[in-house]
Amino acid sequence: MTPVEAHTEGNGAAPAAAGAPMLELRSIDVNYGRVRALRGVSLTVNEGEIVALIGSNGAGKTTTLRTISGLNRPSRGEVRLRGVPIHQLGAERIARMGVAHAPEGRRLFPRMTVRENLEMGAYARTDRAGVRESFERVFTLFPRLKERTSQLAGSLSGGEQQMVAIGRAYMSNPQILLLDEPSLGLAPILVDTIFEVIREINARGGTILLIEQNALLALKTASRGYVLETGNIALSGPAQDLLTSPDVQRAYLGM
């Protein structure tokens, strides 16, 4: 690698040097009927950073992501994308504005092929050249998918499905990528692969909000983190600090 390349790359990636706020949640409340799943959740994701959102089962992580991408409506508070309020918009509008959501449980289109699933990710795009480029990028990120382009998504292994889910989200050339438990149910080696890809996407300038049960891995990957406890943000800060915080270590790292 020539020094010049290293220099430009260093400029582009610089995960620690956070850019302008990409996504902001301000005092979000979300109710399911009479059950309040989120109360006063505020969080910020800056351009070019990976932010981890950790918490135990039922803490409201998935609800937070669904609220951002418009699948749930907040009863109070606002969501802003680059300063523009989006919490009143429909899911498809939000998706078109550049929020890509790889949902919990992957939710692929099971009877479409891998290629068709990826194409659906680019559904809202009209720049054909860009789409073709994104295809190539996805296949470089996940070489395994290239061999399986015409296999039906429903017949893929869990790990491959997760790759398609991330690839599909990535195909929309998003401003921000929302990943809901990408490591769920995967063997350790596959988890490593997936997280490498997440870092790779970030190194190319991608902004990512990551939900994880695997708090250690998430915090090691992210630059900042939030800890959600029964609908409240209990802790937040640089990932390093959270990793060393005794509360987090006890509750989420099993130390």
Added chain:
Amino acid sequence: MNRLLRAFFRPTQKITATGVYTILVIAAAAMVLLGWFLPWFVGPFSEGVGFSPQDAISTAPTGIGTILLYVTGVCMLIVLLSPFVEFTLRARHRALDVRWDMVRAAASVVGLVLTVVVWILVRWINEEPLFGALPNGITTDSAVWLEMYGFGLAAITYGLKRLVLERPNVMFVVGVLPFGVLLPLMFHQAPAFVLWATQSLAIYMLLGLGLNVVVGFAGLLDLGYAAFFAIGGYACASLASPIHGVHISLWMLIFIGAAIAATFGAILGAPTLRLRGDYLAIVTLGFGEIIPDLATNNVFGLTGGPNGISGIDKPVVGSVNFGFNPQWFYWSLLFFSVVVVIMLLNMQRARIGRAWVALREDEVAAAATGINTTTTKLLAFAIGASVSGLAGAFYGAIVSIVSPDDFQFAVSIAVLSIIVLGGIGNISGVILGAFVLTFVIFWALPNLQEWSATLGHTFNVPAISGIDFTRYTFILYGAALIIMMLFRPAGLLPSRARKVELESGIESESLAAVQGRA
């Protein structure tokens, strides 16, 4: 992009290719067989056998006709039986490798040529002109036409098997479309059959194509589709009959009817947007019940109450008044069906088609990829309904009267059966399903009585003539449906999605619901 599209459709073609091949083989065999035996089946049974070309020739003094006849019969047997022979030989002697397809193709060509020769001979012996009906030939023309078409189709299917497997859709059209176009001529001696093809087959085919958009493409189970048929039918009837003194031409009305039905499709679709599967089915069922009831109650004085609207105008084109001869209706419907099929095929391949499939597969994921689920669903309802509006406009013009009875629940169910039987989501499957089901419901079952009477009379077995089939019609209908679904659970020509589902157990939420209900 072209490559993308091709990649998108390759798997579909692979699966339907053998399906189309099988269908063509079966259709050819059925026509050859039916042509041979048609004189026994149609026509007043008191006359029995006696009008077939076989008899005409075997009574000819030369005797050459008899020989030709036997050779034709042998050709028929080769075409019909060789697949079984091939199958048994394959199993036992692997070495015995005959090029069976070529044998069958050759036999078909010989059969075709001989049938034509026989045809000319019959005319010559009877001192008749080459074209036009024989004086005493009630079904002769149809029989010979069927025989010729069957042999021709067999020759193409077997002789060009490679082509059929490579371009199944093109070959399906090549094989079936001429039959569709020629049908009124082939059966000009059996006007009831042409009427069936117009009023039952063509209308139900359109209805099937429309409902397939909603149920097959978008995965929204609609049990009240007849409501839109009724809306189209009544709208056009009231604009082309003495009831309100308005007389608009049918050619305008089909668009008006389609537009009105589409509007109602969207209106009735709107409240169901949040419903899925079983719930959606129940609500649409409600619509299907309400609309004919409104018509019965003469809503706003528009619908003529229980007697409906009668005296609907017959269309006129130039000097041709369509009148009560169905053949012009038939050709017009055929034309519009082709237009509709082309439009739907294009939609299926376009962005909206993908959006429908995504919606059917996973609504949440579809929304998350930027699909507007509301407009996508409403478009499915509106486009599906517009096709039934077109059908409704024609239906009124053909039968001259629309009444609430024409749009009952049974119609919705028959249309749904057509698409399930033919292959949900696959347009060729729906066409085939319409053919098979309307043949069973509206032709075979009503005629069963007469056929059995003829059969019993011919072979002098009074027990056969004595069966009263009218009492068993619905049992037979049900049994036919069950048998067909047992043998081809994914439909006659399954769409890729259904096929995959049954083979690998991949299933999506919404379609699971469709299956459960359908």
